Amino acid sequence: MSSPTSSGPGSSGPVAAVERVVETHGGSLARVAMLAVFAFLWVPIAVLVFMSFAAGGVLSFPPEELTLRWYVEFLGNDTAIDAIVTTLQVSVPTTVITVVLATLIAYAVDRYVFPGRNALQLLATLPIVVPLVVTGIALVLFFGLIRPLIVVNGYPAVVIAHVIRTIPFATLVIIPTFLTFDRGLEEASKDLGADELQTFLRVTLPNVFPGIVAGGLLAFTLSFNEFVFTYFVKDSATTTLPVYIWNQIRYNVTPEVNVISVVFLLVAVTLVLVAVSLTRVDLLARN
């Protein structure tokens, strides 16, 4: 990384030539690079969408003819539909629980000084830092360990795991909306005679709501896609869509997987577009 910088002002022969090339063609080089990376990011998705219409199925490319057959087959496949229903049964409660908890964290961190405030923020962020497989097995072991006291398995275990997975992301999106909210508005509301509850419901909440919805949408999308935690924690009855696909890919690939991919893509595109319209894209990047 540091080698180009170490060439001091004295050695300006070839370095200066390269500098001139970058100076004059920098924009074009950047556009070529962008094009290449965007192709890398989108060609695989285009291939999936394209293959979902291919009559021959997975192995034939380019396909000989196009068909909706796999879509029809997918709609008639009860196991796949069950997997989607199961996924929603996990994702929706996960999103609600995560949004409530993340909002409480954001509110507490923004408003109060209390012992353990930093620890709370750290705890809410750490699940990103610990490798997924480690947290996943830790949850399995923990549920195993407490089994003599209380049985947590299958569906509740999966929801709990998803909440832990999604809290950091929702919190990271929701906290900035609290921090940037102008608290003078609350003061004004109280000066005008509103009580604390009215102020919260009519002033605070409408202002932070877009951030909360964005956090919720991201939590939902994460939960909808979540595999590692689910894979370790689930019982055989709780097969979510990513787990179903994992089994399909590993044991008997059918072209139907392409169709499911398109479903995933549509869900993701819709939700992310809504989330982005409610918040700034780069908020998702804050740490």
Place this chain on the structure above:
Amino acid sequence: MGTETEARTPSGSSTRLTELVDFFRTRPRLKKFAIAGPPYGVLVAFFALPLLAMLVISFQEGQINGPWTLSNYTDFLGSATYLTVVWRTFLVTVQVTVLVTVVGYTLAYSIVRFSRRTTLLLLLVILPFWTSYIIRMYAWINILQSGGVLDSTLQLVGLPAVGLLYTQPAVMIGFTYVWLPLAVLPFYASLTNMDADLIEAAKDLGAGPIKTFFTVTLPMTKNGVITGVILVFIPTFGSFITPRLLGGTNNIMIGMVIENQFKSAFNWPFGAAIGIVISAVVVALLVAGARSGGNLFGGGERDRS
């Protein structure tokens, strides 16, 4: 947002809620507890305690509540086979991290400096990230398998097929693909947050674009770079999906060993011990990275002035 005036309107049905609010207002400590308590409880109960449980169980023999032992650790750390897997995992992870950082930073830099439609381009970057990880791996299986999309395309232009699936390059491609969007976001955020006037200043003082990049832009965005590196390094080190689906049996990574202990061998304490070891490695590297990261770029800048 103009809601101040509406706030006066009495909301009749919420008297009981008002009572509740009044109850907490007169008890500020209880109120803090009511707000911070639930998330605290959930995170401690289902994140901190499970990690603690994993540590405890890693010292048990063969099963949960088995006799106490160090053998899980000695078996793991004393085995050349396992250590080779850890080393290979580390090498792959470093290569992936470098690749993603270079490609991702180039992309973020190009978007920030040379494009006006930044929101659209950023959307194009993050959308693939929000489709299922498994699906994205499956897309690459389609492309890389022998006779797949890549091979068909190569043959169309008269080149020999390569059949990349189940090779190390396939694993690298898969990882780069899934982590690129994740890394671009912090790179992008730090590039947009940096003061663009500094770049102008460097140019006015006679620095070319490359020199400006390495003495001004890169040091100014080092926090974003470190964040991106962390976000790529950790999940790669612990991954089992990508090496299993794209790497086959020749490219085993340590995450696969853990998965195997839980899903096939059913030696949970041994799997827990490996989990503890790789967590320790990750934490150590994070601490080292955060420290040397500061010197690597910040120190270089100071030398020059």
